[in-house]
Amino acid sequence: MTRREFLEVTSAFAVAGCVGAKPGEAPVVRFGFVTDCHYAAHIVPKPGDMRAYPEALEKLREFVAAMNEEKVDFVIEGGDFKDLGRTPAESLKYLDEMEAVLAQFRGPRYHVLGNHDHDNISKEEFLSHVSNEGQAAARAYYAFERGGVKFIVLDACYRPDGKPYCRGNFFWKDAFVPREQLDFLHAELEAAKGWCVVMLHQQLDAEDETCIANAAEVRGILERSGKVRCVVQGHIHEGCFHDLGGIGYYSQKASVIGAKESANAYSVVEVYPSGGVRALGHDGAVSIESVPP
Numbered sequence: 001m002t003r004r005e006f007l008e009v010t011s012a013f014a015v016a017g018c019v020g021a022k023p024g025e026a027p028v029v030r031f032g033f034v035t036d037c038h039y040a041a042h043i044v045p046k047p048g049d050m051r052a053y054p055e056a057l058e059k060l061r062e063f064v065a066a067m068n069e070e071k072v073d074f075v076i077e078g079g080d081f082k083d084l085g086r087t088p089a090e091s092l093k094y095l096d097e098m099e100a101v102l103a104q105f106r107g108p109r110y111h112v113l114g115n116h117d118h119d120n121i122s123k124e125e126f127l128s129h130v131s132n133e134g135q136a137a138a139r140a141y142y143a144f145e146r147g148g149v150k151f152i153v154l155d156a157c158y159r160p161d162g163k164p165y166c167r168g169n170f171f172w173k174d175a176f177v178p179r180e181q182l183d184f185l186h187a188e189l190e191a192a193k194g195w196c197v198v199m200l201h202q203q204l205d206a207e208d209e210t211c212i213a214n215a216a217e218v219r220g221i222l223e224r225s226g227k228v229r230c231v232v233q234g235h236i237h238e239g240c241f242h243d244l245g246g247i248g249y250y251s252q253k254a255s256v257i258g259a260k261e262s263a264n265a266y267s268v269v270e271v272y273p274s275g276g277v278r279a280l281g282h283d284g285a286v287s288i289e290s291v292p293p
Helices: 003-010 053-070 088-102 123-128 179-191 215-225
Strands: 029-034 074-077 109-111 142-146 149-153 196-199 228-233 240-244 247-251 266-271 277-282
Touching (some): 029 053, 053 074, 053 266, 088 123, 149 179, 179 196, 179 215, 215 228, 215 247
Parallel strands (some): 029 074, 074 109, 196 228, 228 247
Antiparallel strands (some): 029 266, 142 149, 240 247
């Protein structure tokens, strides 16, 4: 896909939200975002099942090719990179195949941990099979800077009792950000000299059953900092956007939904000097844009 073709596709989507750029601004950083790939070659979708599990590799190749063409500053996948293999070894094989495709991006790449990344393997096993730029060994939560913007990645794959997800010891609707990460988040925001973008798999923007158990506490930390204009999420396959407390919460549609010939959701996300954030959504991924206060 060429840049022109990408922009022609994204321009067809409705624009909604509250975290976009001021007129005339140029972005200071641009990144590619894809989430909920759910790769599993052996899972044949049943009639009526919208998830195209075996097609994830080809969809990811399309994403990487588009991001190379766009020359974005980095790419990040938002969790549920693979789905459940019939054995732990098969799960790791799926993970290795996906990582090999993502590694074809000509620039830094990063990962967010999702619940399906722990189906029958541990957090440590997942992290030992992927790479996050600038880290000797991939970590579950971390921060990095690009273009003067700090990106803070959190791992909410913990049960409400504080135990980490490991080999299926969880229910997908239960998620929690433990104290260690709350302290980390607060410290990173305090130290940030400019705008911050927070990224995680599960939802922070509501109190329903699919959201993080202590979401309100996390949102409070973000709001009090005054440095966060956007949170980028996955998990909810249909995707959505909410504005809470002056922060936009962008949950991108899952890549796994639909056959490759007709659907493959991903975005180019742009961050601006004013703190504005614009997401140019490809195919099923909705675009967001507006003027910050």
